[in-house]
Amino acid sequence: MIRKVWPLTVAAIALGIDVYVVAGVLPQIATSLATTVAMVGLGVTAFTAAYAVAGPLLFGRLTRGSTARAILIALGVFNLGNLITMLAPDVTVFLASRVITGAGAGILTAVATATAAAMVGEHERGRAMSLVAFGLSAGTVAGVPVGMLIGQDLSWRATMGFVVLIGLLSMTALTLRARTLPRLDTTARQPVFTVLRSSKTVPGRVRSC
Template sequence: MPIGLLALALGGFGIGLTEFGIVGLLPEVASDLGVSDPVAGYLVSGYALSVAVGAVLLTAAIARFDRKKVLLALMTLFIVGNLISAIAPNYSVLMVGRIVAALCHGAFFGVGAVVASDMVAENRKAGAISLMFGGLTAANVLGVPLGTLLGQHFGWRSTFWAITVIGVIALAGIQLLVPQTTAPAQTSLRNEFGAFRRPQVWISLAISVLAFGGVIGGFTYIAFTLTEVSGFATATVPWLLVLFGAGTFVGNYFGGKAADRALNKSLIVIMTLLTGVLALFALTAQNKVMAVVSLLLMGAVGLATAPGLMVRIMKHAQDAPTMASGANIAAFNVGNAIGAWLGGLALAAGAGYVSPLWVGAGVTAAGVLVLLAGSVRTQGRATVPEAVAAPAPAPADVMS
């Protein structure tokens, strides 16, 4: 295992903690800043939308630069955003801090996915990407629960101060452990964006939106579900989130292994299971034992899709892997935003605290249908020729 993958995982840990660490603190943030529960949830969806914007626009801007230097610059932006969040005097400034930190998220994972996959052989690419995403899942296993616990005892701002420190450590780790890279071959924006002319690229993006929209739709308001429906005390929420995080860690690892063996089949099975788990959680949330089991399964199945979805889009855009992976990170977070928004609408409509889980199940079920349709289109077609078939840029279009 290349040691540089550990550095990428370290950066992913900090970014993952920023994205999801606030979930367990939404009740405290809502109370302290004087906003409603659904409005507090927009700190999740606002972050996700900003990730989507940064993933596409920043990735396009940095595609021709040295990838290690890009990763260092993005981590610096991440640190600044969390500093703003830590000192935010009101909801609006907190949202600004979330947006600044989010802008680096998509590009970091997009560039990082390419760097990780370049470190290993062809048949180990999904595994390498899953290791990089292991930092994200580790944030769920340890970072989110501990961040929630820290915020509950010392105020939610203390969590953002801790994330800032982690960002500094991650910055040093990337500088020391990620090997030197060379600037990618010069290319044109027309060629980079040419990947979006392929139907399978758009199908991959749609699947990513729906897969992550489903799981985040249920997860965003999980603290309310656990306390208001399952009957757990607020102080137990951080420890319950450890179960979700442990599930994501295991699911991410085995999801990468499964994707390396049978990409489309594994994705179909995992997303179908996710739909069932979300529905089961909604049906049994009043039972504490079943709530615990469902929370663990939700984490395991929910994040198991990430490596396979990343590999799928990169296979259909092999001539523009950085842009494709960045766009897929954007799709993940568009899904996050849509899921959180739909869950908030369900809560605002008075549908109850299990309604986000039902919303998530419906969104994921739609993703299964899109995946099945996309799999039918690829039968009998090779993915490499599709990528190679993209027209080469004219000499005048090549960026200098």
């Protein structure tokens, strides 16, 4: 099972690192872009906001035709955003790049988790999904120290280049396995954000016992 899922786990590691890697090099980025740490910190907010919205909105549309296409598009957007971050000449481009990266990451998380579950038998779905979650967690834990270590020895742009390298490795592996990726069933999915209107999740609509 691990042989099937490992490219998705590597993608999740890249995503997890990217979530917090910027936090470790905020002062360097601010100095390089001639701005304040607070302004650069908005990049984390931009990433998170795009991450939260892109997955629910675009998952169904992208996976209707081909799972491979959906996951490669998500990885492509994610890698492109990080590449623009690495080359950003000013804070405006930097913030825009974090929005692009966050959107790709949000879609990637949703598609990778669903694909991992669909690649194995029903009795192994929990383990497959946990491997993707492990990649996210491992990358998140490693994000700040990796960013600081590479940033101190080289530069914050090298830190972002490291994330791009991991993303490209995963993208290459998934491209080679594109024909083996299962098609995801999206026909039974409810409209986006329906859960927010459910009485089970909205406190004001919970029925009293």
